[in-house]
Amino acid sequence: EEKKKIVLIYTTSIRALGELREIENSYMEHLTSYVRSLHKKVDTLKKYLCSVAHVNLDRLESRVQYVANPLNALGLLRRAHEDWPKWLSYIKDQEDVEKMDKLVAQMPNAVDMNEALMGLERIERFYDLKAFDMANGLVAGLQLDTRMTAPECLILADFMYNRSEYTRAAEWYRLTWNNLQLPLNPVAREFYRPNQEEVRKRFLISRLHEGSIDHINEYLAELSQDPAIPLVYLKPKPAATLIERGCRGDFPPRPMLVCRYNHTTTPFLRLAPLKEEEVSRDPLIWLYHDVLYDSEFEQLTVNLTRAEMVQGYTDNYTTTEKERIFYVNIFEGSGEKLDRDLVNRMADISGLLTGEHTQLGTVNYGLGSHFPEHGDYSDIKANPELVEEGDRLVTFLFYMTDVPLGGATIFPKINLTIQPKKGSALFWYNIHNDWEPHVLTRHAVCPTIEGNRWILTKSLMAYDQMFVKLCYK
Ligand SMILES: O=C(O)CCC(=O)C(=O)O
Numbered sequence: 465e466e467k468k469k470i471v472l473i474y475t476t477s478i479r480a481l482g483e484l485r486e487i488e489n490s491y492m493e494h495l496t497s498y499v500r501s502l503h504k505k506v507d508t509l510k511k512y513l514c515s516v517a518h519v520n521l522d523r524l525e526s527r528v529q530y531v532a533n534p535l536n537a538l539g540l541l542r543r544a545h546e547d548w549p550k551w552l553s554y555i556k557d558q559e560d561v562e563k564m565d566k567l568v569a570q571m572p573n574a575v576d577m578n579e580a581l582m583g584l585e586r587i588e589r590f591y592d593l594k595a596f597d598m599a600n601g602l603v604a605g606l607q608l609d610t611r612m613t614a615p616e617c618l619i620l621a622d623f624m625y626n627r628s629e630y631t632r633a634a635e636w637y638r639l640t641w642n643n644l645q646l647p648l649n650p651v652a653r654e655f656y657r658p659n660q661e662e663v664r665k666r667f668l669i670s671r672l673h674e675g676s677i678d679h680i681n682e683y684l685a686e687l688s689q690d691p692a693i694p695l696v697y698l699k700p701k702p703a704a705t706l707i708e709r710g711c712r713g714d715f716p717p718r719p720m721l722v723c724r725y726n727h728t729t730t731p732f733l734r735l736a737p738l739k740e741e742e743v744s745r746d747p748l749i750w751l752y753h754d755v756l757y758d759s760e761f762e763q764l765t766v767n768l769t770r771a772e773m774v775q776g777y778t779d780n781y782t783t784t785e786k787e788r789i790f791y792v793n794i795f796e797g798s799g800e801k802l803d804r805d806l807v808n809r810m811a812d813i814s815g816l817l818t819g820e821h822t823q824l825g826t827v828n829y830g831l832g833s834h835f836p837e838h839g840d841y842s843d844i845k846a847n848p849e850l851v852e853e854g855d856r857l858v859t860f861l862f863y864m865t866d867v868p869l870g871g872a873t874i875f876p877k878i879n880l881t882i883q884p885k886k887g888s889a890l891f892w893y894n895i896h897n898d899w900e901p902h903v904l905t906r907h908a909v910c911p912t913i914e915g916n917r918w919i920l921t922k923s924l925m926a927y928d929q930m931f932v933k934l935c936y937k
């Protein structure tokens with residue numbers, strides 16, 4: 465049986481994007497070396513041309529006269545037989561080009577490109593950023609040392625246009641147009657069509673989609689106005705969703721319920737008490753600090769390459785649509801030392817049983833990656849085929865990295881936002897005592913703006929707890 469190979473893309477994992485950056489290194493090295501050898505070749509070829517000082521003999525008569533001289537005839541024959549193929553293979557020998565060909569074969573495809581645009585679009589929308597700020601590297605108050613170029617503004621503009629987001633598209637076309645006006649760069653002119661005129665046209669069409677032909681002069685004027693002043697929405701801007709508001713930090717600050725050292729859940733904790741914080745009582749959600757060590761994080765992630773991880777999709781969860789979300793590696797075995805240690809730590813923290821298999825998921829998010837709202841429960845009633853596996857009673861979520869900007873885990877139904885903090889862990893019950901899904905545990909992950917978001921996750925299965933904890937209250 466032939467297994468269908470899923471094409472891995474780079475965008476949904478920062479780790480994988482790091483590999484792409486490595487490929488770019490090689491590409492540029494070969495390009496540099498190609499230019500160097502091209503210079504050398506041109507020099508050599510010029511010298512050769514000089515040395516042969518070939519004269520074109522236009523008339524048949526003079527050509528015949530030339531080869532009637534036996535030394536000329538020998539020379540011609542030898543040159544044609546020996547030299548020409550050599551020069552040709554000298555010209556054609558392009559080792560660097562062949563290497564670059566191989567690299568291009570590993571380049572991101574159109575799906576990948578689209579995924580990247582989705583990530584950028586998400587960052588702009590979720591955090592309500594101004595296109596102008598974003599293009600200038602100012603994202604949600606953070607000034608990056610990067611600016612977007614005209615081709616980048618343009619590809620995002622076309623993407624917005626294709627989503628029928630015409631005001632946002634117009635904004636990005638205007639930025640493209642402005643960028644193209646910068647001191648004219650011959651490389652840009654050669655490679656990055658369309659030209660300014662075409663961009664202006666697309667700007668106007670975007671405006672006309674929502675406006676009226678009677679105002680065309682106003683739209684034209686908008687194009688030359690200060691792009692720092694946002695364009696007016698000609699159709700009302702859609703209201704922010706609950707999740708978007710949560711991601712912007714609009715939920716009220718969470719009250720601190722209980723914060724204490726836990727010495728008691730298991731004997732182990734008497735030796736190594738845990739800083740634990742109850743962040744919600746219904747559903748029950750606990751936050752723990754400093755439960756993962758740097759060395760463990762490194763062991764878990766450093767050697768995990770793109771080839772070892774698989775594309776994670778949302779369809780294992782109670783989401784509405786199937787989406788690519790992140791890269792994940794699930795360790796199915798019964799435990800290498802580290803996996804076992806971590807799972808034992810989860811048992812210590814929770815006082816629950818962790819099952820025979822470690823089944824730890826190591827997850828890396830990508831460019832503007834998010835996780836739409838979902839519950840981790842599988843809802844056995846709605847999906848009776850899952851009855852044998854049982855439901856996921858508890859979710860353990862270890863944050864393996866800090867995320868400087870964006871990337872919070874949010875529980876929109878209870879107004880709760882948790883910003884990842886390296887070494888902390890979140891732990892909650894997904895189902896009620898009667899195994900009904902606890903819908904208030906539905907959660908989402910905000911798009912990462914900046915940072916490399918790594919988490920470690922494990923579900924504790926309900927069946928495994930049969931004799932430990934029938935009820936959690
Ligand atoms: O990454 C997170 O913060 C949450 C991940 C999650 O919800 C899941 O894996 O089910």
Ligand SMILES: [Fe+2]
Binds near residue numbers: 907
């Ligand atoms: Fe989840």
